[in-house]
Structures are given as C-alpha cells and as structure tokens.
Amino acid sequence: xxxEGLSLSDQHSxxxxxxxxxxxxxxxxxxxxxxCSFPRGKITVIMGPSGTGKSTLLRMIGGxxxxxxxxxxxxGQEIVGLSELELGRMRKQLGMLFQNxxxxxxxxxxxxxxxxxxxxxxxxxxxxxxxxxxxxxAVGLPDVDDLLxxxxxxxxxxxxxxxxxxxxxxxxxxxxxxxxxxDPPNVSRIESLLRDLNRNLGLTLIVTSHHMASSLRMADQVxxxxxxxxxxxxPQELAESRDSAIVDFMGEDGAEYLSHHVSVKEGH
Amino acid sequence: xxxxxxxxxxxxxxxxxxxxxxxxxGASVLRSAFVxxxxxxxxxxxIYDSGVLSLALLCASGATVGFVLGLQLxxxxxxxxAESSLGTAVGLALIRELGPVxxxxxxxxxxxxxxxAEIGSMKATDQLDGLRMMAIDPIHFxxxxxxxGIIIVMPLLSALFVIFGIGGAYLIGVELLGLDGGSYISxxxxxxxxxxxxxxxxxxxLIFGVLLxxxxxxxxxxCAPNAVGVSRATTSTVVTTSVCILxxxxxxxxxxxx
Numbered sequence: 001x002x003x004e005g006l007s008l009s010d011q012h013s014x015x016x017x018x019x020x021x022x023x024x025x026x027x028x029x030x031x032x033x034x035x036c037s038f039p040r041g042k043i044t045v046i047m048g049p050s051g052t053g054k055s056t057l058l059r060m061i062g063g064x065x066x067x068x069x070x071x072x073x074x075x076g077q078e079i080v081g082l083s084e085l086e087l088g089r090m091r092k093q094l095g096m097l098f099q100n101x102x103x104x105x106x107x108x109x110x111x112x113x114x115x116x117x118x119x120x121x122x123x124x125x126x127x128x129x130x131x132x133x134x135x136x137x138a139v140g141l142p143d144v145d146d147l148l149x150x151x152x153x154x155x156x157x158x159x160x161x162x163x164x165x166x167x168x169x170x171x172x173x174x175x176x177x178x179x180x181x182x183d184p185p186n187v188s189r190i191e192s193l194l195r196d197l198n199r200n201l202g203l204t205l206i207v208t209s210h211h212m213a214s215s216l217r218m219a220d221q222v223x224x225x226x227x228x229x230x231x232x233x234x235p236q237e238l239a240e241s242r243d244s245a246i247v248d249f250m251g252e253d254g255a256e257y258l259s260h261h262v263s264v265k266e267g268h
Numbered sequence: 269x270x271x272x273x274x275x276x277x278x279x280x281x282x283x284x285x286x287x288x289x290x291x292x293x294g295a296s297v298l299r300s301a302f303v304x305x306x307x308x309x310x311x312x313x314x315i316y317d318s319g320v321l322s323l324a325l326l327c328a329s330g331a332t333v334g335f336v337l338g339l340q341l342x343x344x345x346x347x348x349x350a351e352s353s354l355g356t357a358v359g360l361a362l363i364r365e366l367g368p369v370x371x372x373x374x375x376x377x378x379x380x381x382x383x384x385a386e387i388g389s390m391k392a393t394d395q396l397d398g399l400r401m402m403a404i405d406p407i408h409f410x411x412x413x414x415x416x417g418i419i420i421v422m423p424l425l426s427a428l429f430v431i432f433g434i435g436g437a438y439l440i441g442v443e444l445l446g447l448d449g450g451s452y453i454s455x456x457x458x459x460x461x462x463x464x465x466x467x468x469x470x471x472x473x474l475i476f477g478v479l480l481x482x483x484x485x486x487x488x489x490x491c492a493p494n495a496v497g498v499s500r501a502t503t504s505t506v507v508t509t510s511v512c513i514l515x516x517x518x519x520x521x522x523x524x525x526x
Contacts, residue, residue: 059397062397062400062401063400064397064400064401084405087400088400088403088404088405089403091400091401091402091403092403094401095401096398096401098394098397098398099394100393100394102393102394102395102397102398103395103398104390104395104398104399105389105390105393105395106313115402115404116402116403116404119402119403119404120402120403164402168402
C-alpha cells in the first residue's frame with residue numbers, strides 16, 4: 001500500500017491517471033496535489049469522509065469538472081484542456097451512473113436507455129430494442145419500458161440508470177454512490193451487478209461509496225481520500241494497515257469487518 | 269462614497285459580463301440549430317409545450333382585452349361622435365402594440381418560466397451532465413429545440429391574440445352596444461396596412477420571442493443547481509424578459525417611425 005496511491009497500478013496498466021491535481025471551490029481547497037491511478041479492468045472504490053471530493057474526482061475523470069492544475073488522463077489521453085467536442089469523443093468510452101440516476105424525466109425508461117444507442121450507434125431500431133431489453137434484463141428490470149423515471153422506486157431508478165450507463169458498452173464505468181439510500185436487497189443486487197459487469201465484460205469500474213461492507217467486498221483497490229490527498233491499496237492492505245488515517249476512517253467496526261471479510265476472502 | 273462607487277462598479281461589471289455570457293450562449297444555441305440531427309421531435313414537443321398549452325390563456329386574454337378595449341374606446345370615441353371608428357382604433361391598438369406586447373408578457377409568464385424551471389431542474393438533477401456523459405450536447409438536445417419552439421410560436425400566438433381581441437371588441441361594440449358591424453369591419457380594413465402594421469406586429473413578436481427564448485433558456489442553463497437557484501432563475505426570467513420586452517417595444521416603435 002502506498003500514500004499517493006500507486007500500488008495496484010504497479011501491477012496493472014492504469015486506465016485512468018490523476019497527476020498533481022489541485023482544485024479549489026472558492027476559498028475551500030478540495031485537492032492540493034492529488035496523485036492516483038485506476039487500474040484497467042479492475043474495480044476501484046473511492047472512499048473517504050464527506051466533502052473530501054469523491055464525486056468531484058469522478059466528475060473530473062468524466063471531464064465535467066476542470067482542475068485548477070494538474071493532469072487527468074483517460075486511456076492515455078490527457079483530457080484537461082480538451083474542447084467540449086473533443087471531450088464528447090472521449091466520453092464515448094465512459095459510462096456514468098449519477099447518484100440520483102439523472103435519467104431524463106420526460107422520456108420513458110426504454111427511451112432513456114436507448115438514447116446513447118440512438119445518438120451514436122449505427123444499429124437499426126430492432127437491434128437497439130434488443131440491446132435495451134438485454135440491458136434492462138441484466139439489471140433486473142424487464143417490465144418497465146413504458147414507465148417514466150418518476151414512476152420508479154429509488155432502487156429501480158438506480159438500476160435503470162446503470163442499464164443506460166452500460167448499454168453502449170463503455171470501457172470505463174463511473175458510479176457515484178450507487179448504494180446510497182438503498183435497502184439491503186437492492187444494495188446486494190447492485191453490488192453483484194457491478195461485480196458481474198467487471199468480471200464478464202472486463203470493464204474498469206470506479207465507484208464512490210460510503211457503504212463500507214459492499215465497497216470492500218467488491219473492490220480490487222480502495223482509494224481513500226483524505227484532506228486533498230489519497231491513500232490506496234487492496235482491501236487486505238487496508239486491513240493490515242496501522243496508518244492512523246485509515247484506522248480513523250474505518251473505525252473499530254470497519255476494521256473488524258475488514259479483517260474478517262479479508263480473512264474469509266483469502267480462505268482462512 | 270468609495271464603497272458606493274465600488275459596489276456600482278461591481279454591479280456594472282457584473283451586468284456587462286452577464287450580457288456577454290448571454291450573447292455567447294445565444295451564439296451557441298444559434299450554431300447548434302444548424303448542426304445535424306435537426307431534433308424535429310424535440311422541436312415539435314417544445315412547440316406543443318410553449319404554443320398549444322398556451323392557447324387557452326392567449327385566447328381568453330385576447331378576448332378579455334378586446335372586451336375592455338371595446339367598452340373603453342366606444343365610450344371615449346362617442347364623446348366626439350366618432351364611435352364608428354371603433355374598428356380602426358381597436359385594430360391598430362391590438363395589431364401594433366397590445367397584441368405583440370401582451371402576448372410576449374403572457375407567454376413569458378406561462379412558457380418562459382416553465383422553460384427556465386425545466387432546464388434549471390434538469391441541471392439540478394444532473395440530467396444535463398448525464399447528457400454530456402453520453403456525448404450529447406445539452407444545448408443541441410435540450411436548449412435549442414425549446415428556444416426554437418418559443419420563437420416559432422410567439423408570432424402565431426400574437427396573431428391569435430389579436431384575432432380574439434378584435435372579435436371581443438366586435439362583440440361588445442356591435443352586439444352589445446349596437447354599433448354597425450359593417451362600419452366596424454370596414455374601418456378596420458381601411459386603417460390597417462400590411463407593411464406598417466401587420467409586418468411590424470410580426471417583427472415585434474418575433475423579436476420578443478427571441479428575447480424570451482434567450483433569457484429563459486440561459487437563466488435555466490446557468491442557474492445554481494439547487495431548488496433556490498431554480499426558483500431565483502425562474503423569477504429573474506419573468507422580470508428580466510418583461511422589462512426587456514417593454515424596452516424593446518419602445519425602441520422598435522421609435523425605429524419604425526410611428
């Protein structure tokens with residue numbers, strides 16, 4: 001494990017890299033000199049106390065938030081300073097699950113999920129229909145085609161948004177708090193969905209979460225944001241760490257859970 | 269004194285920056301109107317939202333204004349024995365001024381505020397960022413169709429307002445107060461000229477439409493992404509557009525040489 005987070009990137013090629021990023025919102029510094037990387041084909045969970053910039057980091061990777069200084073690279077391409085048109089091209093390899101779903105209120109669930117395919121794909125309507133149906137079935141929503149987003153529950157909305165994020169088969173999926181506000185069955189469902197996506201399609205998943213149990217169960221790498229800098233490592237490395245920042249964040253319950261979970265995972 | 273000057277300077281600078289940003293935004297919207305795909309479906313939906321859903325309001329308001337004009341002008345003109353000029357007076361007042369201006373103000377209250385609030389809510393709930401993340405330009409997908417919808421419906425609604433206004437005044441003047449129907453219509457027909465009156469009315473309502481489209485979409489697009497921000501943007505849209513329409517009406521009337 002390392003501060004400024006580079007342990008897993010030593011073993012796997014990085015899909016997304018953040019170098020020397022600084023960002024302030026008014027007088028409040030969010031990042032001072034952030035370095036971290038996200039390995040290709042792995043699940044990285046970004047954790048940390050509220051207000052440490054987890055969602056901002058995701059938005060930065062998506063090009064929605066420009067840093068004051070520093071470098072953000074997606075698949076080797078520097079994205080800071082790209083025009084909106086160039087960012088659009090880059091974003092075709094990204095999918096993003098927003099915290100509130102961000103589905104278009106005025107369109108049905110089917111139309112929402114079909115939107116990226118209709119806009120950029122070259123498929124015919126029949127093929128789009130097949131893709132959308134497959135996406136909605138993958139997230140366990142086979143019968144909601146004609147409903148509006150407002151007619152779905154929070155968990156269903158999140159799953160429909162996930163279907164939209166993955167329907168165009170992006171290489172990287174960014175998930176902002178996918179578990180927040182969900183009941184335990186829905187947390188498990190989304191967790192296993194994300195894990196399946198990673199295993200079956202080899203997607204790089206970058207997830208922000210406060211939900212410690214799910215995050216640690218699915219993570220290959222955990223990135224802990226602390227006052228503008230990062231500490232990263234595998235869940236096992238976190239379990240073994242005596243770093244006060246990690247111990248403080250996890251608390252006793254978290255540390256206990258972590259050591260138990262990791263020992264079960266390792267087959268002890 | 270220094271503090272007052274400093275605040276005044278900041279206010280003026282803020283105003284100039286805001287104006288620049290609005291014009292810049294307008295240029296982006298205009299550019300996106302010429303980018304493929306045309307967004308026909310969204311434009312038709314926007315025409316429905318801004319136009320069709322405003323029909324009842326516009327027709328009822330036009331007729332009511334016509335009733336009031338019919339009554340007021342009839343009694344005023346009859347003092348000079350000129351009540352037969354009611355058609356002329358009502359027609360010119362409605363076509364040149366009241367039609368475009370009142371339509372502009374009514375559509376601002378109904379469709380402009382709704383457009384601003386809708387775009388603002390989309391921003392507050394990350395729907396615009398969601399579009400960006402799907403490599404879809406929100407100006408092209410959301411803003412341009414709504415702006416174009418408002419610009420297209422404004423002259424049509426204004427024409428409808430004028431027709432209902434003239435009809436309302438006819439009902440009062442002719443059917444209620446006993447004025448001769450033929451003199452009402454012939455007075456209207458002989459006094460209204462296409463170039464000076466009708467064309468002026470169409471141009472005015474088009475310009476009011478452009479102002480409303482630009483201000484309502486920009487305020488929604490640039491609002492703070494929360495409930496207070498959307499509420500302030502909506503109020504600001506109604507106030508700013510109403511003032512701009514009244515000012516523009518004065519400028520256009522002066523320039524037209526009436």
